[in-house]
Amino acid sequence: MKQKETLLNIQPEGSLHIHEMGDEHVASSAETPLRPDAFELDDSLKVELITRHFKEIMHIMGLDLTDDSLAGTPQRVAKMFVQEIFSGLNPANKPDVRLFENKYQYNQMLVEKDITFYSNCEHHFVPIIGKAHVAYISSGKVIGLSKINRLVQFFAKRPQVQERLTVQIAQELSQALQTEDVAVVLDAAHLCVSMRGIQDDSSRTITSQFLGKFREEATKAEFLKYIGM
Numbered sequence: 001m002k003q004k005e006t007l008l009n010i011q012p013e014g015s016l017h018i019h020e021m022g023d024e025h026v027a028s029s030a031e032t033p034l035r036p037d038a039f040e041l042d043d044s045l046k047v048e049l050i051t052r053h054f055k056e057i058m059h060i061m062g063l064d065l066t067d068d069s070l071a072g073t074p075q076r077v078a079k080m081f082v083q084e085i086f087s088g089l090n091p092a093n094k095p096d097v098r099l100f101e102n103k104y105q106y107n108q109m110l111v112e113k114d115i116t117f118y119s120n121c122e123h124h125f126v127p128i129i130g131k132a133h134v135a136y137i138s139s140g141k142v143i144g145l146s147k148i149n150r151l152v153q154f155f156a157k158r159p160q161v162q163e164r165l166t167v168q169i170a171q172e173l174s175q176a177l178q179t180e181d182v183a184v185v186l187d188a189a190h191l192c193v194s195m196r197g198i199q200d201d202s203s204r205t206i207t208s209q210f211l212g213k214f215r216e217e218a219t220k221a222e223f224l225k226y227i228g229m
Contacts, residue, residue: 029164030164030167030168032089032158032159032160032164032168034089038089039090039091039092043082043083043090046078046082047079047082047083048078049078050074050078050081050082051074051075051077052074054073054074054077054078055074058070058073058074084157085118085120085157086120086157086158086159088153088154088155088156088157088158089157089158093154093157094154095147095150095151097143097151097176098143098144098147099141099142099176099177099178100142100143100144101140101141101142102138102140102142106138106142107137107138108137109135109136109137109181109183109219109222110136110138110142111133111134111135111223111226111227112133112134112135112145112148112149113133113134113227114131114133115131115132115133115134115148115149115152116130116131117129117130117131117132117152117153117156117186118156118157119156119157119158119160119162119165119188120158120159120160121159121160121161121190121191121192122158122159122160122161123192124192125159126190126191126192126195126196127191128156128160128162128188128189128191129188129189129191130162130186130187130189130204131186131187131188132152132169132184132185133183133184133185133186133187133227134148134152134169134173134182134183134184135182135214135223135226136173136174136177136179136181136182136183137179137181137212137213138177138179139177139178139179139181140178141177141178142177143176143177147176148173151169151172151173151176152169155168155169155172162186162188162190162205162207163207165186165207166184166185166186166207166208166209167209169184169186169209170182170183170184170209174211174212179212180211180212180213181211181212181213181214182209182211182212182214183208183209183210183211183214183220183223184208184209185206185207185208185224185227185229186205186206186207186208187204187205187206188204188205189203189204189205190205206229
């Protein structure tokens with residue numbers, strides 16, 4: 001029997017409860033599972049193939065694809081998958097991060113909070129909607145604030161599990177900023193929980209990754225205070 005994991009969920013009222021993740025909730029690694037040939041097809045061919053297959057799915061469900069409202073849906077879905085909500089799968093879409101000298105000699109933490117992100121659960125392909133809170137302490141280099149948001153969005157635009165998304169954002173920021181002192185907290189609602197299965201629309205899932213100085217209790221506490229936790 002596989003060992004069960006636990007996540008701490010914070011309800012809107014502020015009460016806490018433990019959500020047990022059973023055997024069906026698994027994440028293989030911190031890397032998104034991709035085949036070696038994932039990018040051998042160009043985007044236009046991917047759109048064409050997904051259109052064809054999604055049309056078949058709609059047909060199997062009994063939908064009338066001759067209806068004006070539905071006729072263009074397969075291609076719209078295909079374009080949305082490839083060009084928008086799963087565009088973070090393609091490394092060519094990764095934001096270009098440019099570093100700048102920390103000329104102000106600012107040596108305290110910088111916090112970017114309440115970054116809205118939209119992702120999709122890789123188990124059911126329904127949305128994960130949440131806020132990301134990110135902080136780092138400069139090692140001599142800084143980046144433009146918008147690049148933090150763009151990196152969060154890049155990794156969110158994949159089929160995901162929240163734990164992996166948290167780790168990926170933290171690892172990428174640490175590498176991009178050339179510092180180990182990075183913190184990431186994600187607070188999200190999972191529609192695979194609220195619109196199906198248990199249909200609990202009040203619980204939220206909190207995940208975190210603390211690196212470097214943010215593992216020290218005082219620094220961690222300061223960060224959590226800034227983001228209101």
